[in-house]
Amino acid sequence: MIADRGTSRCIQLCAIASGLIAASVSVGAQPTERVAHIGLLCSIRCEIPGYDALRDALRSAGWVEGGNLHIEYRAAGGQFELLPALARELVDLKPDLIIASSPQPSRAVKNATSTIPIVFIAVADPVRVGLVESLARPGGNVTGVATVVLGGFMAKGLEVLKQAVPQATRIAVLLNPSNEVTNALFPVEAPPAARQLGVKLQVLEVRSPEGIEPAIDAAVQQHADALWVVGDPIFHNPSQRIPDLALRARLPTMYLVREMVVAGGLLSYGPDFIELNRRGAVYVDKILKGAKPADLAVEQPTKFQLVINLKTAKALGITIPQSVLLRADEVIQ
Numbered sequence: 513m514i515a516d517r518g519t520s521r522c523i524q525l526c527a528i529a530s531g532l533i534a535a536s537v538s539v540g541a542q543p544t545e546r547v548a549h550i551g552l553l554c555s556i557r558c559e560i561p562g563y564d565a566l567r568d569a570l571r572s573a574g575w576v577e578g579g580n581l582h583i584e585y586r587a588a589g590g591q592f593e594l595l596p597a598l599a600r601e602l603v604d605l606k607p608d609l610i611i612a613s614s615p616q617p618s619r620a621v622k623n624a625t626s627t628i629p630i631v632f633i634a635v636a637d638p639v640r641v642g643l644v645e646s647l648a649r650p651g652g653n654v655t656g657v658a659t660v661v662l663g664g665f666m667a668k669g670l671e672v673l674k675q676a677v678p679q680a681t682r683i684a685v686l687l688n689p690s691n692e693v694t695n696a697l698f699p700v701e702a703p704p705a706a707r708q709l710g711v712k713l714q715v716l717e718v719r720s721p722e723g724i725e726p727a728i729d730a731a732v733q734q735h736a737d738a739l740w741v742v743g744d745p746i747f748h749n750p751s752q753r754i755p756d757l758a759l760r761a762r763l764p765t766m767y768l769v770r771e772m773v774v775a776g777g778l779l780s781y782g783p784d785f786i787e788l789n790r791r792g793a794v795y796v797d798k799i800l801k802g803a804k805p806a807d808l809a810v811e812q813p814t815k816f817q818l819v820i821n822l823k824t825a826k827a828l829g830i831t832i833p834q835s836v837l838l839r840a841d842e843v844i845q
Contacts, residue, residue: 545580548800551602551610553595553617554587555745556721561771562613562789566633569793575800588617590721590746592690595620603628609799611792614745615693618643622654629805632656633792634785636665636693636743638810647810655805657791658812659743659768659783665816666697666742667705672781672818673740673766674709676836680738680764684714684731686724686754688744698742713740721746721753728757736763743768743782751775755824764828773819773844778828783813817841 552558567577575581584605586598599620602610609629612618618632622643632643636659644650647658660666674680685702687694706713714734716727724747731739739758741747747754748769755776758765767773768782791811798808818836821844825832837843 547580547582548575549582549584549605549607550796550800551584551586551605551607553599553602553610553612553621554585555592555595555614555617556590556749557587558585560749562633562785565786566611566789566793569790570796573793573797575797590749592616592719596623599624609796611796613789613792615641615691616745618654618656619692626653628653629799630654630656631792631795631799631805633788634659636660637696640696641692644810647812649806650808650810651806653805655808655810656795657788658810659788660816661812664701664705666701669766669768669781670702670705670711670740671709672779672836673738673764674711676766676779676820676832677738677764677830678833680711682712682714682734682736683738683740684716684728684734684736684763685740685742686716686718686727686747687742688719688746689717690719691744694742694744718746724754725757728754728761728763731763732761739763739765741765741767741772748772759824759827762828764825764830770817770819770842773821773824776824777821778824779818779820779832781816781818783816788813820844 577583584602584607586602588594588598595616603624607628609631610621611631612621613633615635618635621630630653632638632654633656635643638644638658639646643654687698689695702713714736716730718724718727741754751771752775755772759776764778767777767780769785770780773780795808799805818840819842820832820840823845
């Protein structure tokens, strides 16, 4: 009986030990949380407020960088000729999706892959340049957030500049000819608007950040009364570069991006780029959870901001008409 009880006790202990081991193995074998891998292709650099907003929005959706999210960054530093190679590097990593901000990176990524999902941010007319088939049904592997609502937005920007600086009759225009959206929209919208407003446009092409200062010098030499900066990443980073040069040249200047006015520019008219990046994060979240880009309609901004810097106006010796100030969404004193 004693031996039997000892044998029974041993059997019980062995069973318990085996159960604990099995439980331990079972726990260890539980699948770990999936880590999503995405790429981010930037024209200049990937450390700007818009991308911070993108990452914050992803975090709010449950995607935490360094936790269940890994982001591979590639930045061209304003050298757009590097974008195709950088896009291929990201594609070779086989990420779950790639984010591209502005037209040039978006084009580079689309040319590099027809299978990996792509979310673009801040492309004015993705249909005209062939990134998507339509806004409602993008088709293919690309979708995202557009910069403007089509139908005269560029002309509207020129109109706002003329209203803010009525004395301007010669307006120098900074534009990047490598921006295919600018190439598509500017010739269609700007010349008719200029004729209607009674102003002459002096187009100054800038292909790299190094060309900005010579272009502004050329605007002064050509006796421009004001400067219109047509939106492009090379003009926006760093945000204080053109405002500093424009103030030195005594040129009232119109921008697309609010941050340029905060940095000392005179006025801007355009979408909220911080919000555009937040909206881009919504697309990323949906795709990581199984949605197809072809089924996600391209989103357009619903509001445009007019921002005016009165401190800069005073430094330039100009008075912004009260009618324009009353329409401003933000006035910086």
